[in-house]
Amino acid sequence: MGAMPVWGQVNYGEVRLKVTDPSGVVVKAAVRLVSEANDYDKSFVTNGSGTLAVEEVPYGIYRVEVQKPGFTVSSSTLQVRSALPVEDTVQLSIASLVTKVDVTDMDTMIDPYQPGSEMQIGAKQISERLSSLPGRSVQDLVNSQPGWLYEGNAVLHPRGSEYQTQFVVDGIPLTDNRSPSFGPEVEADDLDSIRIYTAGYPAEYGRKMGGVVELNTHRQTASGVHGQLVLSGGSYDTATSYGQMQDVWGKNAVDVSAAGSMTSHYLNPVVPENYTNKGTIGDFSTRYERDLTENDRLIFSVRHEFSRFLIPNELVQQQAGQIQNGDNFETIGTVNYQHIFSPDSLGTLAGMVRDNANNLYSNANSTPIIAFQHNYFREGYFKSTFSLHHGRHEFKAGIESDNTFLHEKFNYFITDPDQFDDDTPQTLNFAAQRPDLEQSAFVEDLIRLGNWTVSAGLRWDHYQLLLNQNAFSPRLTVGRYLPSLKMVLHASYDRIYQTPSFENILISSSPQIDALSDQFLRLPVQPSRGNYYEGGITQDVSTRMRVDVNFYRRDVRNYADDDQLLNTGVSYPIAFDKSVIYGAEGKLDLVRLQKLTGFVSYSYMVGNVWFPVTGGLFLGDDVSNALSQLSGHFPDSQDQRNTLRTRFRYQLMPRVDVAAGASYGSGLPFEYTGDEADALAQYGPEVISRINFDRGRILPLLAVNASLGADIYRSERVKMRFQIDGDNLNNRLNVIDFGGLFSGNAIGPARSFAVRMNASF
Template sequence: MLLAQVNTGELRLKVTDPGGLGLSASITISSNSSQYLNSLTTSKSGEVDIETLPYGIYLLHAESLGFTATTETVEIRSALPSEHTIKLTVAPVKTSVQVSSSAPLIDPYRPSSVMQIGSQQIQDRTASLPGRSVQDLVDTQPGWLYEGNAVLHPRGSEYQTQFVIDGIPLTDNRSPSFGPEIGADDLDSMSILTAGFPAEYGRKMGGIVELNTRRQTGDGLHGEVVLSGGSYDTGAAYGQLQEVHGKNTFGATASGSMSSHYLNPVVPENYTNRGTTGDFSAHYERDLTQNDRLNMSVRHELSRFEIPNELVQQQAGQLQTGSNFETMGTVRYQHIFSPDSLGTLAAMVRDNANNLNSNQNSTPIIAFQHNNFREGFFKATYSFHHGHHEFKAGVESDNVFLHEDFSYRITDPTQFDDNTPSSLAFMDHRPDLEQSAFVEDLIRLGKWTISAGLRWDHYQLLLNQNAFSPRISVGCYLPSLKMVLHASYDRIFQTPSFENILISSSPQIDALNNNFLRLPVQPSRGNYYEGGLSEAFAQRMSLDINVYRRNVANFADDDQLLNTGVSYPISFDKAIVYGAEAKLSLVQLTKLSGYASYSYMVANVWYPVTGGLFLGDDVTAAVTQTTGHFPASQDQRNTLRTRFRYQFVPWLWFAAGLSYGSGLPFAYTGDQADALAQYGPEVISRINFDRGRILPLLATDATLGMDIHKSDRMIIRFQADGSNLNGRLNVIDFGGLFSGNAIAPGRSFALRLSTNF
């Protein structure tokens, strides 16, 4: 199931005895700069392949009984497989030799900022509610923050996060209420980009989250079973099996979860909020020859959940439910033409369905939605190494066939304009056709590293547009300071979200109001700038600092259709987002490790509106408000996150952290008395109406973990988590009646038991 990532390579390692014969050995490969750590065993012939390694410098440690342990470094800087041989020497009789070395803290040849989350961080993560384990991990990184229901927003962007799963990009909304997730238990590592994007990436450019799924390398049967449960009647189970037999690898995973706190409730009482998820995947990989590899995978995911009620809806007896279903199949073929050139072909077919249903007591509107799409994706790339250059070129085609089916019936006319029709039925379908081509070069010139590329995109849905996007990143390594300076420029062409874009652009919606404004939503075009540094201190700590600015024309946002919760894309004239971020990572100080990150961001959006559907009073505002600006809904000025881990003894550790946010802006059409009557004093005490800001959020957490059993064949781990231990009522979003408030989870606890074999 492993498909090549943009900046990853493969290591083909062989361990031999002094005579050059293959030797079975235990291998540890690590890199502090990419947070990567993996332990594996070579075959009897001494060989092992390690795929999808992020570019960087790695420390290799090899051991075999009767031989002296050896530590070496290896650099991965190409999509082409790197071959490396470690020759072990026979250990002297009655002599003990111990070699101590440290994995590199920073990558001296990285031309832009990349945040890495390795297997250890994934394994030791704080427990998450179902459907958001990956989003919770991303949210720990500087520059990212949540709105309600785990919708990620990178550096002020709205719904512009791209998840790349084993090389396949998914550009639709992947939050729990819109799409099932591939859980963190499935992952080996994550790479997170908010600038310095390779030209290979396009279409959704707020931020890129690369997910590498796990793969065992040793022969035989391997697996894992994870059981967890905790507050809010939450329970989950995950299982994984993988069989490696010669040149063949077979694998399967399955998981399921349930909770009474699936989405973020809109009031503290947490009305109607149960949800369940399920997931199954299977994959097959075969090395056809030394130069040819075939990967195939299939995955099916589903989620079913209730939509949280506000007080008036609960009193009326409303019950709204949602569901998501997704089936995805992928295939990839890789061929090595020569030691310096590599070609890949990858394809994906995906079916996705999203549903909304309402009972007869729903208020102020009974809404139904049954949307689905089929996506066909194809990508071909060619990589070539020559001297100081790593060239890569490719073409990509992504065709999404959209089907929208929406209907409603109004039950409380007082919540709508007098001329709003009491019912509506809508159905339409249309293809979204997008193609692209790119060329890029990674150049290494002494202490300088340059990544330069050019991308072409074509977009055809409601509009037919294309654009060229140049990208360049430059890094300079200063060995005497153990510092890398870097700067990047990204030109972006960002296609609109296709969520409900057909209904929002249909003339049939004109009947909803005599006063309407409909404008086609243009793709966003913009310029991203970033400068920063990475520095290592005494082989113990590393510091990353970035400053950035984003200038975006036709800034993408979203709005809701009536009071249904059905959202669709809109856009404004422009946005300017700027800020600074810092992350201090403590790799190991005696038994202490951890990080502290801080983000400062200012995000403003300028009128007038340039795209989307507007009805009633919103039309007047859209037409008359042609100048001025307002804070973006993600304009949280200060964000702080920390987590530190202390290893008491080899089998017992403790971690604690906190998350702080200075609060998002909000717009509320009523007055404070109306809000108090609807939501009660507990919620209103967290709202500053004078400033138009939610009061600061603060949550502390703690984790206790232990290895119950550890041997060469099996590891059993236990973990206990406590979240929001300070017990503060944290209001994430505040938007008024029927418009998506979000209350963060209260004080909660979780237990987790995992068995690896």
Template sequence: MKILCTFSLCFVAAPLVAQVSTGELRLKVTDSTGLGLKATVALSSEANQYFSELTTDADGSAKIKTLAYGVYRLDIEKQGFSPISNTLEIRSAIPVERTLHLSIAPINTVIRVSDTGILLDPNRPSSIMQIGSAEIEDRVASLPGRSVQDLVNSQPGWLYEGNAVLHPRGSEYQTQLVVDGVPLTDNRSPGFGPEIEADDLDSVSIYTAGIPAEYGRKLGGVVELNTRRKAQAGLHGQLVLGGGSYDTLQSFGQLQDTWGKNTLSASASGSGTSHYLNPVVPENFTNNGTTADFALMYERDFTPSDRLTAGVRHELSRFEIPNEFLQELAGQIQNGDNFETIGTVSYQHIFSPNLLTNLVGMVRDNANDLYSNPLSTPIIAFQKNSFRERYFKGAASFHHGIQEFKAGIESDTAFLHENFNYFITDPSQFHDSTPIALPPFIQSRPDLEQGAFVEDLIRLGRWTVSAGIRWDHYQLLLNQNAFSPRFSVGRYLPSFSTVLHFSFDRVFQTPSNENILISSSGYIQSLNPQVLKLPVKPSIGNYYEGGSSTSLAEKLRVDANFYRRDVRKYADDDQLLNTGVSYPIAFDKAVIYGAEGKLSLVRVGKLSGYLSYSYMVGNVWFPVTGGLFLGDDVGAALSQLSGHFPDSQDQRNTVRTRFQYQFTPRIWLATGLLSGAGLPFEFEGEQSDALAQYGPAVVSRLNFERGRVAPSLSIQASLGVDIYKSERINSRFQVDGDNLNNRLNIIDFGGLFSGNAIGPARSFSLRLNTSF
């Protein structure tokens, strides 16, 4: 009831901004006399992996929303009239309006429209990765809780650590998800937060460079998620049913009805599996998990210039923490859960054809818990953390000649609550002076963050420049602020069908607020007499990227990027007393550099797909500059004042590929692989300790001399069949196989009772997707 009251207040006082880099097309189709026509409209952009087909209403009107910036091809057809093929650009939040007139087709005249698409965006000043609806629908099925993470992890520059924690270009816990314009900056991996199901998405846009000044706080990578919206009037929906290995069952359903000026949509999903988190041993002990998601959204266009949108979403996950051999022998059962309710509301007003404003408000309640049974070893831990977040942003977009201005302010307040207690059952695993138990730690504190930004996109012939500056203020345990300039420039070379680009991003990244109160509290002194506590300061970094995009015969696109990141107060994380309760720490600096390349085959005959390669080197320098350290770690932190070590995401070589062959209009086969050179690890115990905890199969995949996990390889294959297809209904059946080579892929190896993660063995899944 409390969240509903706050949501109502938000609805009145602080209306949801549209996606940062998206716009809208408003279309009118008429005959030569100006009368509206009900015609078929196809809008596509191969550069953005976008395709949408709809029918205009009775007066010839249609609106297509949340279009990523870029160049689009527009095809309009109606029986008895000559078809039209045209191109247009989306470069601003201000809607693009087009009125197109169809002429009556001459008798006995055959008109052919070229199927050549727009593979390259000549006015894009930086690299952006796009995932369209077709790739989302044809993806290899994911285990519950990680479908979005698997989509992002398919892109070059991104790496998993255990339990689907995403790391963009070596960054730790600095990923920001933006859901329909609302930023979520907390950890969204399966063990920390529930996810939005990928079937609920229409498109994904990913930034690791050239980040708009509108974004702040978590900038290792920004992932924009556009939830599914049908532009077509009337009732539409989708039902997805799936299941497979590890007793996995999944379902998703969505309905949308558009009538007059109103659109109402609802979606729900649920899943269950016996492989929710990454197990620590191949036997996959105690790893059951369930998820659920419910969402409702209402939108009304009061006038052509005024739009109100309101939505609510509730998500939850419940899961077990995987056991090692000794924990399973002892009978340990640890359970975790996450609950989240989000209310959003927005108001958009167009003052003129050149000026648009958006107001956004969001209220979010998030809670996560950890419970342990009396047989847990070496520690029984309980955690009950929660926060209430109130977010507001106001932004204005202004078009003037060759410039697209945008400016705005935002405020984010999170009221943190932490509750932790423990009981040690195996004292031999801890410092001699560590108490067996202490009274619960309970503390609350607000996290206050504000920002303001201004940015400009300028097109000067074949040059495109994006420039902006952002101001951020952070107040939790520290009170700091900073200015962050951003700049990117692109140059189109038509003779070579190539765009060259360069970007510079100054970033101010606030620390993770996960367990930050307990790690900085006086409670810690009671755990161990040897304590080092240093305030974790925001990370400040400079990101550089240069690269190119080249189109070859409108069939093949080659993207190549070279980058470097210099970060001070580099963010990392550590763990409290072997409990799985993590908290932020920081080191003096990090230097991360590398190269990425992706070859995208749009379609040659019946073949399409991609091949990508990533090379990354990351090093982190001492001394420690922030965080909590106990016992022997205190001496190491104080004495290690120089030198460096590999970043935990320092996987030098990563290859991803997936190609699809269309045998018939209704049958396709896809195959691909994911290969990684292996992540570094540190192990404080003896190799015999690792054997006792994890067994010989795991240890055989570790190189203790080099401190590296053995290379990983997972081969995938999919078969899709359109079992029923009509003008209104499309039903597709898909079967997927993952890790068909059945290699024991070790993702992480971190030490006793923590940090180990094993990828799934050979597995299969079935999915039936019906839309209407």
């Protein structure tokens, strides 16, 4: 993912420094840029002309430390508030015989001008993370934050939303499902930072509004060749490699990266035996960047990724000899241009072309159905923005166009008619194509009024696929800094307009599917419209800890969900009348307490969904249920009331550290049409012992982890780190989802171990 461009990013700017001696002559010096609020701590060296340009700097307050032998250490603060570069000149003083420098982090522990709630994951936390199975490294990091949980196969669900997460990779939004079973992931080793929103969204974001995950990839500023090599392996025959090299010379930079992984636990198995679950993934990318002038920058990039995997079997499928294969191929090309019109104004142009294909193949022994699928799309994306600084205002406006040309092919042959209605056709062949056309425009303003900060914006969206609709979405976030308490109070309102997921939307809306049953009901899936509310505080505790507490409520009409086509695992979007989701979240970050660092995050969530159904395809008995259930409500499928995650690290000695943590969930609701005896015969006592049929809930999940890490070599230019991890050390059988025969159970990994070696230069 190192190929993705940077200049379209929403909340990232640039710092440009110049270092001189007392007479004004430029000098080469070491620079450290630190923001505790952003979990940002990086060291740089100015070039021969005494200048330094640091790109991809998240908005916030930073401490700048400049050191050079023979000179007094300089420590100052600066603020990054917009995409416009922040320029500063540091003039060093000649060192006296005795010099005392006191450096404090009080100014960067919290950001007093951050109006809303955001979660940050920095480079250090990424590099020292717990090892993940292939295809899940970024998802696991996001899932550690309050408000997020897995439902199965590493599909992220923010605050109860179904498939409404968008990943923004260096400013380019990817709004399709990015879980391992749908598409290649962004490798965490390629990331410099992650910023996460679940409320207080900038007006620049739209379409998928459950949660937004900004991924900021690595960039080097110093001249010369730089690189990174990561090798890891462990339980489930897992092996992973990642390599990246970048050459910076003059006004040019070239970056090349490649990665590959394999495992025998790619998806979450449906039975503890982990049948047929091998997977292989890989990617290659290259990027070229050139500063055409001091005010113009141009970036080209190309990236290709793929994944190949087996679909895990249930017991009856394994006995029948079923083999189902899935794969995904994706190629992305981007171009990005930035121009600085004046010290107060900046414009960007970004374009992307993306080809994505998902395939499913079944052998002749598959049961109860042999299914084949070939879905692919070509996406053309364009975005233009203009930023302006004026007094207390940071204006930004822009337009974007996203045109996706969908192609769906699906066919099946039933091998076990007893699992279907008598009138279900034995075979089906389906093919369709249609464009998904979406355009938007936005304007927003970040206003600073003393200790008040206001972010206000308005977004317009146009959606044209099966429906043709427009919507306006106002956004407002207000923050108030209380200096005497070292506290920020904030509140936000987000009007949201979410377009339906396009996965298999053509087949579920086609009249050709009417032949699958003599009872069918098809309703167009409307975009979701709703109101998100949040209030909370951010508190600095003794310059050692930061506490975030948020309370929220989400009211959504045409609440998005999904259903399965027959017994194939092919999902498609549906919608219910409304949902009400509310809860509270908290996170305590121990930034430093001598040698101890870490965090604890907690989420309490209640989610309910109301009948009737308002969109989607329903067949057989589901039709009568849909027509008769016109009132009442049921728990949201992500209604896990209590979620707790923690991880702490202790520095045993200068180069050796240990870490330990845990992940707890009170369990998701489930629906099962059979009885407990049927489930016991199919899945065995080990799985059924983790199910509470009386409450309709899965029993609590708990996984304890631990790590040992060591910096085995460190110099000014080279660093090598070794880490060994153990996960689910308590070896509990954690059932994530339970849906019954052919309905998508998901069981978490058993006790597992991994080792990882990371070398960078």
